Amino acid sequence: MEQNQIARRMDFIAPFYVMDLLARAKELEAEGRSIIHMEVGEPDFDTPQLIIDEAKKGLDLGFTGYTPAAGIPPLREKIRDHYRNTFDVEVKASRIMITPGSSGALQLVMGVLVNPGESVLMTDPGYPCNKHFVAAVNGVAKPLPVGPDTAYQLSAELIEKHWDDTTRAAMVATPSNPTGTLLSKQELSDIYDVVRGKGGMLIVDEIYQGLVYGRKPFSALSVTDNIIVINSFSKYFTMTGWRLGWLVAPEHYIEAIDRLAQNIFISSTASSQFAALKAFDPECIEVLEKRREEFCKRRDFLLPALSELGFKFPVVPEGAFYLYGDCSELTDDSFSFAYDLLEQEGVAITPGKDFGSNKHEHHVRFAYTTEIDMMQEAVARIRRFLGK
Ligand SMILES: Cc1ncc(COP(=O)(O)O)c(C=O)c1O
Incomplete structure (x- = not known):
């Protein structure tokens, strides 16, 4: 036994890779860069009053x-x-x-x-x-x-x-x-x-x-x-x-x-x-249902916009606030892709690596937890990043 040992089970517990990306995004923001956040799985709406x-x-x-x-x-x-x-x-x-x-x-x-x-x-x-x-x-x-x-x-x-x-x-x-x-x-x-x-x-x-x-x-x-x-x-x-x-x-x-x-x-x-x-x-559910409708509008904007750029979505996502895009026509390394996109264009998305090892290098996740005008800007930046 060693005094400083860490239990073996911790070998099976990986970090959220996206946290490093988020930290880098915050650093860039602190330097005055404009960052569009589509990486975090958290609604952008406040808790109902x-x-x-x-x-x-x-x-x-x-x-x-x-x-x-x-x-x-x-x-x-x-x-x-x-x-x-x-x-x-x-x-x-x-x-x-x-x-x-x-x-x-x-x-x-x-x-x-x-x-x-x-x-x-x-x-x-x-x-x-x-x-x-x-x-x-x-x-x-x-x-x-x-x-x-x-x-x-x-x-x-x-x-x-x-x-x-x-x-x-x-x-x-x-x-x-x-x-x-x-x-x-x-x-x-x-x-x-x-x-x-x-x-x-x-x-x-x-x-x-x-x-x-x-x-x-x-x-x-x-x-x-x-x-x-x-x-x-x-x-x-x-x-x-x-x-x-x-x-x-x-x-x-x-x-x-x-x-x-x-x-x-x-x-x-x-x-x-x-x-x-x-x-x-009912008063609270009314507020939340409006937000659900807003999420739906965001999905309906983002899905075709990203498809047009070359991301593939073979199954239409009908829930949550994520699009899991197949980016195999754009890169063979979604991890570097996500970092380069952040550094060059200030758009933060999550590389597939965070979700497993199955074709992760060909996937990225977009969270539509930001407003449509921000997503329009994100799409324009991704288009520029891809040289399209
Ligand atoms: C599928 C799924 N399950 C569970 C959780 C954990 O959420 P919480 O502990 O905030 O309820 C999350 C959070 O992102 C999730 O995406």
């Missing part, structure tokens, strides 16, 4: 202590009502756990599901932290290369093919990060059938659920109760910094999840929970 006002009220009322690890009962009940009213799904409040973001939920889920050495299937490209949540509990992440043929999602066939004796769970996200693509109810149902047939657990990340364009969103809970669903106030509700999310699990897992939450987090932030009680109010 109604929620902010409620947080202030909560603080004045002394809502500053620990809460139950599972979250305050009225918020669990609000989420129950949300499933009932929006998705026509009945979920008992006792199956809903409030968590510090969906990141907190994912840690808890991996903690109660995965034994050391057991594996979890997921997409490549996918949300980078998923691999690391598994590594943190000494599990083995198994990213499966996916492409346009399955809308960059896992399929029942892929899961059937790659499931082995070590596999404990399969994980999907709909809409997905980085591709913005969705699973249909039928596809989810087929995936569920395979996973249950193998005796494993299906984890469905619905963090971008409210941000779906041109289709009516549904919850995987309308397919079956017997899965774990992850959600968050971060994206649709534009509350990233409040660190608040939730999970829904079969009753059987709740006691263990609660026990782990008590130990790891004690509770989610009290004032955030208090404020989130307002998040489902």
Whole structure:
């Protein structure tokens, strides 16, 4: 043993490469350069005022202590009502756990599901932290290369093919990060059938659920109760910094999840929970729905504009706020491409490397978390960068 040793599991936990790019973007900005940010997966809208006002009220009322690890009962009940009213799904409040973001939920889920050495299937490209949540509990992440043929999602066939004796769970996200693509109810149902047939657990990340364009969103809970669903106030509700999310699990897992939450987090932030009680109010949803329409307009602007420049989008993204562009006709090194674009033209995008190793050098992600006039300028700059 060496005094300065760092545990081996950290060898499996990679940084966000985009953070270096973001740091460079900030440096350039500090030098007075104009930078257009399309790299960060965070809505550019502020939290609705109604929620902010409620947080202030909560603080004045002394809502500053620990809460139950599972979250305050009225918020669990609000989420129950949300499933009932929006998705026509009945979920008992006792199956809903409030968590510090969906990141907190994912840690808890991996903690109660995965034994050391057991594996979890997921997409490549996918949300980078998923691999690391598994590594943190000494599990083995198994990213499966996916492409346009399955809308960059896992399929029942892929899961059937790659499931082995070590596999404990399969994980999907709909809409997905980085591709913005969705699973249909039928596809989810087929995936569920395979996973249950193998005796494993299906984890469905619905963090971008409210941000779906041109289709009516549904919850995987309308397919079956017997899965774990992850959600968050971060994206649709534009509350990233409040660190608040939730999970829904079969009753059987709740006691263990609660026990782990008590130990790891004690509770989610009290004032955030208090404020989130307002998040489902019609007044608030009205504001958020306008923003959803704005995101849809942005996608409808950016997708054809980038296609015209030579980026390819073989599957139209119908959700989240990302476009995952195939840039193989423009470069064989998306990492340098992203850095050169930043240095030369001040447009910040995320290289594919952040989302896995499957053809990452031929992909970049654009986040349309900036206004259309800024994106028009970004497109003009990219055109110049490409010499078109
Ligand atoms: C697919 C997906 N899941 C989970 C998260 C974690 O979000 P949070 O912890 O803010 O809820 C993110 C954040 O970008 C994400 O894209």
